[in-house]
Amino acid sequence: MHHDRARLFRVCRHTACALALAATLTTAASAVTTPTADAKNLMPDETSAQAQQRGPYRTELPPLNGHPGTTHESKQAPPEADSETGIPAAALAAYRAADEIMATTDPNCHLDWELIAGIGHVESGHGASYGLKDDGTTEQPILGPRLDGREFALIRDTDGGQYDGDPEYDRAVGPLQFIPSTWKQWGADGDADGQRDPGNINDAALAAGLYLCAGDRDLAKPDQLDAAILSYNNSRTYVNTVLAWMRHYQQHTPTPTGEKTSNAPRSPRSTPQEPKPSVPPRTPTPSKPDREVPAPPPVTKPKPTPAPPKPEPEPEPVRPKPVTELERVGPKQLTAQARHAFAVRPETTARRSDGTPAAGIQVRYEITGTTDTRFAGGTRVVTVTTDRRGTATAPVLNAETKTGTFTIRAHTIARPEIETTFQATVTAPPADQLTYVDELPLEAEIGELLAGPVKFRAAHRGTPLAGVTLTATILSEQGEPLSEGPYFTDPAGQPLHTVTLAPTNSEGLATLPDLLAGEVPGTYVLRLTAHGGARLDVPLTVDAAQDADRPEQMDRS
Structure with a gap:
């Protein structure tokens, strides 16, 4: 379909062809894939991910009165380019197709190609310059710089590398x-081939139209x-440069009659005036006949028709009640593990003073507090428009x-004092790895205190985890519970073979409490376990005393 559409754009120069093009695009509009349901009510603004500094862009201005452009970046029109605008034929067809589809699906936006x-x-x-082809794809992929926060915005991966x-x-x-x-959120299928491809200018042009028209913009x-x-x-x-090129294209776009358009605002087509009916010629008065003609009968004047009653004045439109409440939907407390998405999204309902839901109201969500949690797209602030349910x-x-x-604050744009809040908590994910930090053999003579401190690190996918609680248990060499041998002590000094360690610090480290070797030499196992199933077994050796006169217990070195 996109090949036919591109051909129509290149050759259309009269009314019949324009009508054929409109019919083609009406069919295409019905087959175009629309953006996600979540995107339909969003109002992108300057805080959106798309608006962030994502790479360089062309800053040269269009030619003035046919003279060359203002910078060295101006280039000769590529082959197969429109002679008036200098736009490649495939791109021009895509822009005009997006215009026609948006005029059908969202006429109140008044989008111009x-x-x-x-x-x-x-x-x-x-x-x-990337080799734009007739089907809208390019011979070379068009990729901006890596958004790692060094030269441009910091936007972590959101697509698993699918597109970039x-x-x-x-x-x-x-x-x-x-x-x-x-x-x-906004990707579209502009050429109705069943695919949403940001590298295809047909799909990208329609997606740009949907994005620019979001939130009932005019x-x-x-x-x-x-x-x-x-x-x-x-x-x-960027805004000034885009507007300059938009006006340049409006001034250099041929109309169906071949005349170039001016930079005056577009107006609706005028309706041709109906021709006034011609007035028949006045009939001449006949001459008086020779013979006497009888007088015509008297004419009875009709009674005047009473004037119709004046129409009742139309009632003034009922103004909607003001919005007075922003009601939280779902739980107030939201929870997710680190490096995971929250299962529940913040949701609110705007209500008017009479309790009815308010549609078309802009609500802003703001993440406040010390956290690195972000909305999809990498932003801390988003604006959403309420649906018909408010x-x-x-x-x-x-x-x-x-x-x-941390806290998520939601408030209406028109009246920020109408607000509600959500509390959100990010918890440590389950540890999947435990490591003995020193990697030195754990050994002591009977009656000694194990030299320390002995440290262990908890991690998830290689990243140290803070706040993880570890359990330490002393077992026999065969992994069986003990009744004697090495032991910990409780606050009263009683022996324990299982203890809970203090939570790991910011580096994921936990320290083993004092461990006494006991009176039975042999080989034992020190087993560390963490919530989530991670486990670590470290051999523990208790040697017989080599000097009988040596004290049974030594100070920790």
């Missing part, structure tokens, strides 16, 4: 440079147009390595 083209130019030069090939950090991908987490309003571009890249230079559901929360408790 020239806006998507402006972004496409600034982000990648329409993918031309990097399982550790995200990279912007494709001709319109989508962050993988943004693509997961791009005909300058402030909302400005906010939409800022949500794509939070840079004033409900706003935040994106998934991803816990990193830091354990502890």
Whole structure:
């Protein structure tokens, strides 16, 4: 279908062809894959992952009055480019197709394809230098720099390397440079081939249209147009450059009659005026006949028709009641293990003063406190629009390595004092590895105190874990419980063969309490276990005394 659509864009120059194109795109719109249900009610803003500093972009301005561009980056139009705009034919077809589909599915957004083209130019030069092909793909992948926080934003991997090939950090991908987490929510199937590919300019152009029109935006309003571009890249230079190229394309786009458009705002097509009916010629008065003509009968004047009653004035529209409450949905306490996603997402319902749910209300979620937990996309703040039930559901929360408790505050944008909060806790994951730190043999003579301190480290997938509780047990060489041999002591000095260690510190370390060798020489096992199943067995040797005059107990060295 996308080949037919691209061909139609290249050759359409009259009304009949335009009608054929509209019919083709109406069919395509019904087959296009829409964004995720979570994304439909989101209002991306300058805090979104897509808006962060994710790499360099083209800053040259368009030519002025046909003169060359303002910087050395201006290039000759690539082969197969439109002669008026300089945009590659495949890219131009994709931008216009996205425009037509959005006009069908979201006409109130008033999206113009020239806006998507402006972004496409600034982000990648329409993918031309990467070998843009007729099917919308490129010969070389388009990848932004690694977002490891050094030169640009810090955005940890959100797609397992599916789109950008990097399982550790995200990279912007494709001709319109989508962050993988943004693509997961807004990715679209612009060419109706059953795939969502950020590297295909047909899919990327439609996804950009969906993203820019999110949250019932009306791009005909300058402030909302400005906010939409800022949500794509939070840079004033970026906004000004995109707008300059958008207006350039609007001025250099041929109309069906071949005339170039001006930079004046677009207006709806005017309806042709119906021709006024022609007035028949006045019939001449006949001359008076020779013979006498009888007078016409008297004309009875009709009684005047009474004037119709005045219509009742239309009642004033009922204004909705103000929003007075933001009600928390689900549990107040949210819990997740480190390096895992929270199973429950923060969710609220906005209600008006009469108790009815309030749809279309913007709710902002903010992570506060000392934590490295982030919403999907790597941000601490997101804005969500309530659905018809008045409900706003935040994106998934991803816990990193830091354990502890923090707060999530939710409030309406219009009235921040209308708020509610969630408490969230990140717990240490179960230890899957225990290590004896010193790796020295554990041995002592009978009656001695084992030299120390003896330390063990708990870890999860190689990362030290804090707050892990370990249990130490002394067993026989065959792993059986003991009634004699080495032992710990309780506060009253009574022997114990099993004790619980203090929780591990920030380095994952726990220290063994005092251990006495006892009076029975032999080989024993010191077994350490942790919550989650990790276990470590360390040999413990008790030797017979070599000097009978030696005290039974020695001070710890």
